[in-house]
Amino acid sequence: MRLDGKVAVVTGSGRGIGRAYAMALAAAGCAVVVNDVDADVAQTTVDEITGAGARAVAEVCAVGSSEAADRLVARAVEAFERIDIMCTNAGILRDRVLWNMTDEEFDSVIETHLRGTFTCARAAVRRMREQGGGGRVIVVSSIAGQRGNFGQTNYSAAKAGIAAFARTWAMECAKHSITVNAIVPNAITRMISTIPGMAPLVEAAERGEPLPTMVRQQMGMGTAEDVAPLLVFLCSDAAAEVTGQCIGLGGDKLSLWAHPREISVAYRDGGWTADAIEAVWSSSVGAQPETYGIPFLGK
Numbered sequence: 001m002r003l004d005g006k007v008a009v010v011t012g013s014g015r016g017i018g019r020a021y022a023m024a025l026a027a028a029g030c031a032v033v034v035n036d037v038d039a040d041v042a043q044t045t046v047d048e049i050t051g052a053g054a055r056a057v058a059e060v061c062a063v064g065s066s067e068a069a070d071r072l073v074a075r076a077v078e079a080f081e082r083i084d085i086m087c088t089n090a091g092i093l094r095d096r097v098l099w100n101m102t103d104e105e106f107d108s109v110i111e112t113h114l115r116g117t118f119t120c121a122r123a124a125v126r127r128m129r130e131q132g133g134g135g136r137v138i139v140v141s142s143i144a145g146q147r148g149n150f151g152q153t154n155y156s157a158a159k160a161g162i163a164a165f166a167r168t169w170a171m172e173c174a175k176h177s178i179t180v181n182a183i184v185p186n187a188i189t190r191m192i193s194t195i196p197g198m199a200p201l202v203e204a205a206e207r208g209e210p211l212p213t214m215v216r217q218q219m220g221m222g223t224a225e226d227v228a229p230l231l232v233f234l235c236s237d238a239a240a241e242v243t244g245q246c247i248g249l250g251g252d253k254l255s256l257w258a259h260p261r262e263i264s265v266a267y268r269d270g271g272w273t274a275d276a277i278e279a280v281w282s283s284s285v286g287a288q289p290e291t292y293g294i295p296f297l298g299k
């Protein structure tokens with residue numbers, strides 16, 4: 001699948017899944033602005049892309065602020081004359097159970113993920129509207145954002161908000177032929193090594209051991225490179241009609257996430273009292289409460 005002549009910004013693409021996104025876009029013919037807060041890893045990704053004969057430049061900054069977002073879009077325009085794709089992948093974890101989480105831990109995750117996605121998408125869409133010809137915004141959610149996850153107050157809220165961005169922006173951007181989708185990735189990277197139970201998998205992957213089928217299929221978890229084809233597809237003409245979706249990819253498992261919807265309703269003439277709710281709860285609306293949490297991590 002080719003993306004020749006397209007120009008992309010991928011935030012946080014010095015390592016992990018972002019690096020795999022940048023490499024895959026470049027291999028498909030796209031010019032890439034490689035962003036990371038870490039200059040060394042950003043330059044390494046650029047060197048690998050240009051070494052393979054494709055086009056890339058580095059722009060080192062911490063996403064979050066409007067200034068950083070504007071710099072990224074300006075860099076794409078200066079280096080490659082336009083922007084067609086904005087992929088807001090940069091991220092951090094600061095896990096802590098609710099009652100121990102500090103304001104700094106909460107704010108830094110919201111700043112990078114939620115504000116960083118907002119500012120980068122806004123800057124890109126402003127430029128795409130001026131240019132004409134449409135575009136692609138690919139935001140990055142998480143299973144934690146869809147389901148909640150122990151110790152991830154800040155991260156699960158940011159990632160749920162990002163899924164909501166995709167649904168809202170898909171509506172707002174449709175008439176400009178700009179699609180907006182959220183990837184829900186699952187890959188063995190340094191980010192997940194701090195999640196309880198994940199360290200042995202990360203170490204096995206670092207030793208280059210093949211992942212068991214149970215991990216690749218039931219857990220839906222694989223390498224960073226396993227996720228990148230979904231970004232290439234979403235950026236292609238083949239996906240021109242795909243928008244407002246949350247799409248999972250990890251290991252061997254490609255999936256479509258449901259959006260929240262009412263699954264059980266009841267009506268009462270004149271409205272409800274607390275006693276009336278109690279009277280019907282366990283036989284009606286509350287008869288099958290929803291599950292929460294990530295099945296393979298437990299609660």
Ligand SMILES: NC(=O)c1ccc[n+]([C@@H]2O[C@H](COP(=O)([O-])OP(=O)(O)OC[C@H]3O[C@@H](n4cnc5c(N)ncnc54)[C@H](O)[C@@H]3O)[C@@H](O)[C@H]2O)c1
Binds near residue numbers: 014018061112
């Ligand atoms: N690994 C997974 O299974 C998984 C699951 C769900 C969601 N995600 C999401 O995918 C994205 C990539 O995750 P990863 O596992 O590759 O992580 P990673 O830690 O391997 O890579 C993240 C990169 O982002 C950079 N970064 C951090 N803050 C930044 C900032 N403010 N500005 C610019 N760059 C910044 C880091 O330096 C790093 O190179 C994140 O948004 C993450 O939340 C990952």
